[in-house]
Amino acid sequence: MTTIRLWDLPTRLFHWLLVLAVTGSVITIKTGMPDWHGRFGLLVVGLLSFRVFWGFAGSTYARFSSFVRGPGAVMAYLRGQWQGVGHNPLGAFSVLLLLGLFGFQATTGLFATDEIAFKGPLYPLLSSSWADALSSWHRMTEWYLYGLVTLHVLAVMFYTKVKKDNLMKPMITGKKEVAPGLAEDARGGGVVAFLVCLVLAVIVVLGASGSLLSPPPAPEPAPQSLGW
Secondary structure, three states: OEEEEOOOHHHHHHHHHHHHHHHHHHHHHHOOOHHHHHHHHHHHHHHHHHHHHHHHHOOHHHOHHHHOOOHHHHHHHHOOOOOOOOOOHHHHHHHHHHHHHHHHHHHHHHHOEOOOOOEOOOHHHOOHHHHHHHHHHHHHHHHHHHHHHHHHHHHHHHHHHOOOOOOHHHHHHOEEEEOOOOOOOOOOOOHHHHHHHHHHHHHHHHHHOOOOOOOOOOOOOOOOOOOO
C-alpha cells in the first residue's frame, strides 16, 4: 500500500465546520435562541457557498468534475466495477443530495418567520404569503435532513466496519492508503484559489444577511399638538 494526499485542508475544514454549524443550528432552535439559530444559518450559507466555489477551484478530489458521474457510473459501482479514491459514484450522489438539501434549508431560512420573535434577514423581500410558504418548507425539510444525515452516518459506519474502508480517517488527516498505481496525490487548490473562494463566500453571506439591502424608510414623525 502507498499513502496519497486525498482531501485538502479547506475540504476537511468545511466538512467539520458544517457539522458544528448544523449542530449549533439545531440546538439553538430547540432551546429557544432564534437569533443564534439565524447566525448559525448564515454560517451554513457561507460554508456551502465556499464548497460550491471550491468544487471548481479546489484540489483534484474536491472538484465536482472528479466525482460527479451519471447513473451509469452508479450502476457500475453497484456491480463492483468501479475503482478509484475519493467519493465513489453512490457516495457522490449522497454528497450532492446533502449539499442541495442543506442549501435549500439555509435559503428558505433566510425568508422564514416563526411569527413570534424571529424573521429571516431577507424576510422583507417577500410577501407574507410567500414567507409563510417558505417557513413551512423550512420546517418540513428539517426532517428530511435528519433522515439523510442518519443514512450518511450509517453508510460511513458500514464502510468502516464491514468493508474495512475507514472513511473518517482521511477526512481528519487528509491522507489515505491505496494500492500502488491506483491514484495520485491531489493537486491544485492553492492559497490564491482558497482566498478567492473565501472572498466570494463572504460576499454571499453579506447578501444573505441583508446587509446589502436598502434600509427601510424612516417613520413619519407624529403630528404635534399646538395646544389650540
